[in-house]
Amino acid sequence: MTNNGPRRPRKVLIVGCGIAGPALALFLKRAGFAPVLFEADEQADDYAGLFLNLARNGMYVLQELGLDEEVRREGYAMHTMKMVSGKGKLLGVIGASGGEPQGYTVKRGALHQILREEARRQGIPLEYGKKLKAVEVNTAERVEISFENGGTASGDLLIGCDGIHSRVRRIVFPGAPEPAYTGLISFGGFLPDSRLPYDQGTQTMVFGKRAFFGYLTRQDGEVYWFGNLDYRGSPTRQDLQRIPQAEWHRTIRELYADDIAPLSGIVHGMEGEIGVYPIYDLPSLPEWHKKSVGLIGDALHATSPNAGQGASLALEDAIVLAKCLRDLPDQEQAFALFQQQRRDRVEQIVRYSRSIGRRKHATNPVQVFFRDLMMPLFLRRADKDAHRWMYEYRIDWEES
Numbered sequence: 001m002t003n004n005g006p007r008r009p010r011k012v013l014i015v016g017c018g019i020a021g022p023a024l025a026l027f028l029k030r031a032g033f034a035p036v037l038f039e040a041d042e043q044a045d046d047y048a049g050l051f052l053n054l055a056r057n058g059m060y061v062l063q064e065l066g067l068d069e070e071v072r073r074e075g076y077a078m079h080t081m082k083m084v085s086g087k088g089k090l091l092g093v094i095g096a097s098g099g100e101p102q103g104y105t106v107k108r109g110a111l112h113q114i115l116r117e118e119a120r121r122q123g124i125p126l127e128y129g130k131k132l133k134a135v136e137v138n139t140a141e142r143v144e145i146s147f148e149n150g151g152t153a154s155g156d157l158l159i160g161c162d163g164i165h166s167r168v169r170r171i172v173f174p175g176a177p178e179p180a181y182t183g184l185i186s187f188g189g190f191l192p193d194s195r196l197p198y199d200q201g202t203q204t205m206v207f208g209k210r211a212f213f214g215y216l217t218r219q220d221g222e223v224y225w226f227g228n229l230d231y232r233g234s235p236t237r238q239d240l241q242r243i244p245q246a247e248w249h250r251t252i253r254e255l256y257a258d259d260i261a262p263l264s265g266i267v268h269g270m271e272g273e274i275g276v277y278p279i280y281d282l283p284s285l286p287e288w289h290k291k292s293v294g295l296i297g298d299a300l301h302a303t304s305p306n307a308g309q310g311a312s313l314a315l316e317d318a319i320v321l322a323k324c325l326r327d328l329p330d331q332e333q334a335f336a337l338f339q340q341q342r343r344d345r346v347e348q349i350v351r352y353s354r355s356i357g358r359r360k361h362a363t364n365p366v367q368v369f370f371r372d373l374m375m376p377l378f379l380r381r382a383d384k385d386a387h388r389w390m391y392e393y394r395i396d397w398e399e400s
């Protein structure tokens, strides 16, 4: 007997509710699927993480979701990036002061909240405290998962949006390469009421004597700052968190003691917690999908933060995968098309971001001297059109 009734919407299990997860859920719902989000954290933590740059290409995806205005309201419009040496010598400027910003710098928690609340508003189920434990891939159209605290779920598809240390990836692709440590750690924080003047759309990047430093000052005087430092070994985030905060405060003050004035003012003014992360990336996975399971975002191609593209790529993945699944009823064909459309771009950006990171490694006076000498030449080549391939990338939802 054939069933001529309407086909039930395909149920998509989405593991991870960071950036890729809720964005994918929103596009899939629009395409007629039934997405369900599972998040390991017990509850939303909108104060976790620091801040990130949502580049123009990421903003285009948010615009498609109708969420760009909220990010513009919350974020800091970034028009130019000014590069200076630790002594204050101007090394170069990227971008232009007028026109459309290069992107918006936004607190990570704010972006999470905007995406998550929209998913909730649209009635997409989101379950907290659901840390993925196991995956059973039955066929190309059936998958079952279980969680550490008990409970199971089954669906037509599973998409791992569970970040750089993805458990979906480790279970379903056991031979996949592990994330690689870039040799740098990142730390940073917020300094309210800094009394520094408003930066008017500029983010300053300082190639300091001992370490790299970036900052911006908002109209209300709040400073967002971060630093990158050469760090031996391959530390985990927990390893770095075990070092007492007082020690981080002391180390960071010493690092920037001989650089231009605002830096030591900012790090001395810092009272709250300093967030510290090791920087890993994941350059290339041989397999992107298996039967009914796929990956997107950092789970698939984590990039170091130097190019400010990780969140934007996660958003791009979400719209592209939803379109592929919408247009090709055969799920494996849809995954294959996604891979074909995305692989070159994401791998190029991961490589490019790593190459920027290499310029942050100078640790002795000779390296610092040559870096400061060569940087203006490098930046002159990187004029405003040099990054068009990265920023001017727009995906049309209507186009099949």
Ligand SMILES: Cc1cc2nc3c(=O)[nH]c(=O)nc-3n(C[C@H](O)[C@H](O)[C@H](O)COP(=O)(O)OP(=O)(O)OC[C@H]3O[C@@H](n4cnc5c(N)ncnc54)[C@H](O)[C@@H]3O)c2cc1C
Pocket: 015, 016, 017, 018, 019, 020, 021, 038, 039, 040, 041, 050, 051, 052, 053, 054, 055, 130, 131, 132, 133, 161, 162, 163, 164, 166, 167, 186, 277, 296, 297, 298, 299, 302, 303, 304, 305, 307, 308, 309, 310, 311, 312, 313, 314
């Ligand atoms: C210090 C730093 C600075 C950065 N700066 C920038 C920047 O300026 N611009 C930029 O674009 N990007 C930046 N990034 C990268 C950006 O944060 C990531 O690329 C982006 O968050 C990827 O989104 P995602 O949804 O793939 O992963 P995530 O945002 O990591 O989300 C993964 C989610 O999965 C959940 N999860 C994990 N394991 C499980 C499990 N087993 N079961 C269920 N849920 C699970 C996590 O709790 C989390 O909510 C930066 C990253 C770091 C570390």
